[in-house]
Amino acid sequence: MRNLVKKAVIKLSIFVSLAIIVMTIFSLPLMGIPPLGNLLFPGNGVWKVPGELPTAERLNIAGLRGEVTVIRDDWGIPHIFAEYEEDLFFAQGYCHAQDRLFQMDMWRRQVQGRMSEIVGESMLSSDKIMLARGMLDSAIKTDELLRKMHDNGTLEFFSSFERYVDGINFYIGSHNDLKPLEYHLMDFKPTKWTTVDTLCLVQEMARQMSWNNHDLERY
Numbered sequence: 107m108r109n110l111v112k113k114a115v116i117k118l119s120i121f122v123s124l125a126i127i128v129m130t131i132f133s134l135p136l137m138g139i140p141p142l143g144n145l146l147f148p149g150n151g152v153w154k155v156p157g158e159l160p161t162a163e164r165l166n167i168a169g170l171r172g173e174v175t176v177i178r179d180d181w182g183i184p185h186i187f188a189e190y191e192e193d194l195f196f197a198q199g200y201c202h203a204q205d206r207l208f209q210m211d212m213w214r215r216q217v218q219g220r221m222s223e224i225v226g227e228s229m230l231s232s233d234k235i236m237l238a239r240g241m242l243d244s245a246i247k248t249d250e251l252l253r254k255m256h257d258n259g260t261l262e263f264f265s266s267f268e269r270y271v272d273g274i275n276f277y278i279g280s281h282n283d284l285k286p287l288e289y290h291l292m293d294f295k296p297t298k299w300t301t302v303d304t305l306c307l308v309q310e311m312a313r314q315m316s317w318n319n320h321d322l323e324r325y
Contacts, residue, residue: 161177163178165197167196167276169272170193171189171190174189175188176197191266192265195267196272196276198270199274200277202273204277207277207286208288210274214303216232217245218236218237219237220233225292241306241310245302245305245309246302249305268301271304278296278298278299
């Protein structure tokens with residue numbers, strides 16, 4: 107009888123220990139990976155990511171003035187047909203978010219010195235370098251100047267610029283439960299897009315296409 111009780115206690119102890127280990131693995135982040143429970147949860151996680159994009163899509167969105175159709179060719183490149191220019195820029199922002207939201211998000215965070223918010227202390231030195239370059243300050247000042255020029259009537263395209271941003275934000279808001287896989291793996295959510303964010307991307311593209319440090323090298 108004692109042996110049976112002893113075996114039962116041992117089995118129960120093993121079961122409880124395994125249950126604690128499994129719950130720990132599924133509940134706590136491990137080595138930079140978010141909790142597996144969040145990743146594998148059937149109602150969310152890696153199962154809730156955007157599917158394959160349609161080859162033809164008509165955007166029926168409140169706020170659009172006319173009909174907008176997006177046709178994707180064999181290479182997945184979107185071709186946008188719109189009756190009004192403001193709708194065209196809205197659709198362009200929407201399509202860019204469809205295709206590259208995570209990349210766009212990483213670029214703005216890099217320029218704004220905010221990578222350590224999601225990656226951790228390992229990116230602090232990089233964030234300090236990016237902030238010291240002044241690209242974020244430049245984007246903010248450029249945005250302020252463009253708004254002043256728009257308000258006094260000397261700049262026409264700023265409204266289209268804002269519509270582009272509206273398209274990005276509409277995609278983010280309407281796909282809250284269908285985030286790209288990378289957001290699930292890194293356990294964070296995309297935040298609202300701004301005109302300053304777009305100007306930050308322009309700054310980063312200009313830097314990557316033209317910048318080098320060869321003049322700092324010693325031969």
